[in-house]
Amino acid sequence: MNGMNQVILEGNIVRVPVAKETPRGTRLCTLPIAVNRIYKDKTGNDVDEVSYYDIEAWGEKLSSIIEKCGFKGRGVRIVGRLKQNRWKTTDGKTMSKIVVIAEHVDFKPQFRKKNDGEAENQPTEAIPLDEGLECAEDYENLAEAAAGIRAEQEAGETVF
Numbered sequence: 001m002n003g004m005n006q007v008i009l010e011g012n013i014v015r016v017p018v019a020k021e022t023p024r025g026t027r028l029c030t031l032p033i034a035v036n037r038i039y040k041d042k043t044g045n046d047v048d049e050v051s052y053y054d055i056e057a058w059g060e061k062l063s064s065i066i067e068k069c070g071f072k073g074r075g076v077r078i079v080g081r082l083k084q085n086r087w088k089t090t091d092g093k094t095m096s097k098i099v100v101i102a103e104h105v106d107f108k109p110q111f112r113k114k115n116d117g118e119a120e121n122q123p124t125e126a127i128p129l130d131e132g133l134e135c136a137e138d139y140e141n142l143a144e145a146a147a148g149i150r151a152e153q154e155a156g157e158t159v160f
Contacts, residue, residue, distance in 0.1 A: 005081045005082055006079070006080070006081055007078075007079075007080055007081065007082055007100060008077065008078070008079050009033060009035055009053055009055075009077070009078045009080075009100065010035065010075075010076070010077045010078075011033040011034050011035035011036065011053075011075070011076065012033060012034055012073055012074065012075055012076070013031055013032070013033055013070050013071065013072055013073065013074045013076055014031075014032040014033060014034050014052065014072065015031070015032055015072055016031075016070075016071060016072055017029050017030065017031035017066050017067050017070045017071075018030050018031070019063050019064070019066075019067040026058060026059070027058070027059060027060045027063040027064070028056060028057070028058055028063060029056075029057045029062070029063035029064075029066045029067050030054065030055065030056050030057075031054075031055050031057075031066060031070055032052055032053065032054050032055070033052070033053055033055055033076060033078065034050055034051070034052050035050070035051050035052075035053065036048060036049070036050055037049045037050075037051070053099075053100055054097075054099045054100070055078055055080070055099070055100045055102050056083075056099050056100070056101050056102065057101075057102040057105065058101065062102065062105065065105070066102075066105060069107050070107070074107060074108065074110065075107070075108030076105060076106065076107055076108065077105070077106040077108070078100060078102050078104075078105055079102070079103055079104040079105075080100045080101050080102040080103045080104070081100070081101050081103065082098055082099075082100060082101075083098065083099055083100075083101050084096055084097070084098050085097050085098075085099065
């Protein structure tokens with residue numbers, strides 16, 4: 001029986017996602033995200049704590065959606081699992097790094113101001129930037145892609 005290994009992170013993309021193909025032909029998209037946490041210290045001052053996480057998205061559908069819709073600064077919610085990578089350095093030291101394997105990704109909507117000849121002192125209306133973009137229709141495929149990847153991983157068919 002597998003132990004519970006699930007994580008939900010919500011933050012902002014720090015750099016442009018990088019997509020590549022492994023030597024065995026599997027698509028992989030990596031992106032780092034920053035997650036902010038604000039709390040009060042003993043003196044009542046706000047403290048801003050920032051944590052950075054490396055995210056890996058495996059598979060054709062999920063990686064291509066992230067590559068197409070993800071950009072620096074975009075808000076994102078990642079549902080996935082933790083994976084520990086271990087290796088030995090040339091001098092024999094054992095190293096490790098924990099990454100998040102994305103199983104589901106939601107992008108937060110982006111807004112722009114409506115500028116169609118309105119006077120400067122009038123309020124502007126926020127319009128979703130994703131309206132009409134190709135990636136908006138791909139959101140429906142994210143759950144399907146994540147389920148397929150999970151099934152492959154559980155069956156041992158996905159080789160990294």
